[in-house]
Amino acid sequence: MAYRAKYGPLSMQIRSEWYAAHQMFHLNTINGGKAELEDFLVFSGSPGEEEEASFDDVLGYLQANTTSGQE
Structure with a gap:
């Protein structure tokens, strides 16, 4: 987080917009x-x-996607 606070966002699209x-x-x-x-x-x-996103949020999202395809 200290890196992002000092140098800006990590995403190249957001970084380009940020610099512009x-x-x-x-x-x-x-x-x-x-x-x-x-x-x-x-x-x-x-x-x-x-x-x-927390780890639990990501895990819940992945579990929801894997169980929704199984019917």
């Missing part, structure tokens, strides 16, 4: 804009808002 949003935010700030970083994160919101 930071660039646009800095350009906006340099030119006197008052927008927040979240205004430029169109798809994912801020990186800290990602919901973590």
